[in-house]
Amino acid sequence: MKFLRLPLVLLCGVLGLAGCSMHQPVSLYQLDSGEPGQPKQSAGMAVVLGPVSIADYLQRETLLQRQADGSLTAATDGRWAGSLSADIDQLLVRQLAWRLDSQRVVLAPASTGFTPDVQVLLSITRLDSGTDQPAILDAQWRLLDRRGQVRDNRIVHLEQQHQGSETAQVQAQGQLLQKLAEQLSIALKPLANQPAVVEEQQPKKAAPVQVRKEPEKPKIPLATPIRTDLEVFRF
Template identity: 65%
Template sequence: MVSRFSLVLLLSSVLGLVGCVSQPPVTLYQLDNGNPGVPASSKGLAVLLGPVSVADYLQRETLLQRQPDGSLTSASEARWAGSLGADIDQLLLRQLAWRLDSQRLVLAPSAAGFVPDVQVVLSITRLDSGPQQPAVLDAQWRLLDKRGQLRDSRIIHLEEPHQGAAADQVRAQSLVLRRLVEQLATAIQPLSEPPAEEPRKAAPAAPARTREPNEPSGPQIPKAAPVRTDVEVFRF
């Protein structure tokens, strides 16, 4: 009885080991920031980055794979090493600070007392790729000045080819995000100055009086009234 129990336990252990060996290891990935330089200026443009919204379908651990028919499947051997949304925030922050050469970049919500020159409101509606599909980024940004006025709004669509492997797909997705920041920095730089006010229009002049056809030109001299001479005088 004891030997039979030992045999069953041994077989279960062997089967468990076989299952562990046959299961492929999971590889973890992070977006590539591209090694941006550290901005030197501590008095550069003050930028509030956010809110940055990411599409709901990207809020998962597994690396999604876009299929030729447009459907999405989860990669069984590839996962994100953490929150994809947090990775996107850090990539955008570091790349934008480097391109603007400013240390004064803050992720939303900002700390009390921080008054931004520009606020970036960004929405990422697509960021994916597949073994046979390029990395695709769809996004929209809105730029607000320090008075809260909308100064720029743009819809972006970017694509980047890759070699098909998961690692190269992550590289391509990172690259389209860095290209997004490059265009964003170009749009932000002119907004450091307030918008020019439109010149005030002069009030229209009063229309000149039209002269009658028989009216003489030049200054008018008042006519003298005739003196009455038909007055009777009575003497007593």
């Protein structure tokens, strides 16, 4: 009986260790949006943020780590708490609304009837960091005015040092996005006082020239010979 019980105890121990290894705690991270204040102006600058596109490699739950050779590896115990893309959108909206002091900063697509002063087209091509690598943000924006014309086009590269832990890295990435919002708000403010768009009226067609006609003269009926049955006699 003792011989049979020993393998059973070892088996339980192995299964227990396997269960522990399968249930290792995973840290969930979310970008830090700082402490943006509440905008006071309900009729401030109207801004539509988006579409906001992020690089394909960022569209995943795993927290990525940049290595010294430039490669990326997935963190074994770090995940994003939800959608990174949604976190970026909300962080930028709150930061811009605070810095512009406007309640009229919305994400694209805007609701029907909302006429923006500026639309921001934003592309984020890099946002990552590593234990020994700084947090780096590469982005590009285009600002469209009320007429849909490009008023500003800028490529941005930002870096932020950190202490190396995953928590410090996520904080550094959030700080980079806050700096991006600060630069973007500076570029937006000069476009707040745009002249109203006046619809161009189509040129009216010239009225046709009326030619004065001379009054028509009364027509005189032509004389027609009248036949009679009288006979003329000559003597």
